[in-house]
């Protein structure tokens with residue numbers, strides 16, 4: 001069971017230090033945090049593995065605004081998200097670029113959480129499986145690869161997928177690629193346990209509720225309870 005906190009574009013270095021002054025990951029579950037690039041070195045060495053939110057596919061080069069895997073490894077970063085829907089929606093990230101990022105990061109020795117998920121319109125059109133199939137078709141299973149299923153309509157909206165819907169999507173993802181699958185989208189302390197109890201849900205990628213110590217610790221504790229079942 002893995003709980004990953006995606007801090008998105010939140011938390012300065014000072015706020016990161018304040019978080020770790022209070023946060024103690026509960027035993028019985030794996031926890032990682034994904035701070036913005038500028039807060040990574042304030043997060044490394046605080047007892048919780050640190051992942052980046054994105055990583056470039058080249059080792060170095062003229063790619064303004066990008067960061068390479070080697071640069072992250074030098075800071076003590078252990079993994080990276082790729083293909084988050086906010087990258088796809090706001091920054092034109094394509095399936096091809098996501099594949100390049102994932103492969104380069106894995107080759108460099110980082111763990112990778114590759115994010116997939118359908119928009120509300122795609123679900124209403126009945127295209128969920130086609131979208132997931134296309135997004136996953138560019139990824140190959142790897143021992144350090146995890147997929148995060150994050151339905152776009154559930155991100156930051158308070159509209160969580162029902163446990164049944166999450167289970168159904170995770171089963172479909174696992175029929176296409178044999179890797180652990182995290183659920184993401186409005187995971188909160190009061191819904192985490194029922195989602196994490198689904199047999200094909202291997203953990204959660206948590207946005208808003210990972211920013212405060214209390215709710216994030218409560219989600220990690222829910223994962224530890226489920227892992228014991």
Ligand code: 13P
Nearest residue numbers: 006155156185186207208
């Ligand atoms: P929320 O938990 O804020 O809905 O965000 C989910 C997410 O995008 C995690 O990557």
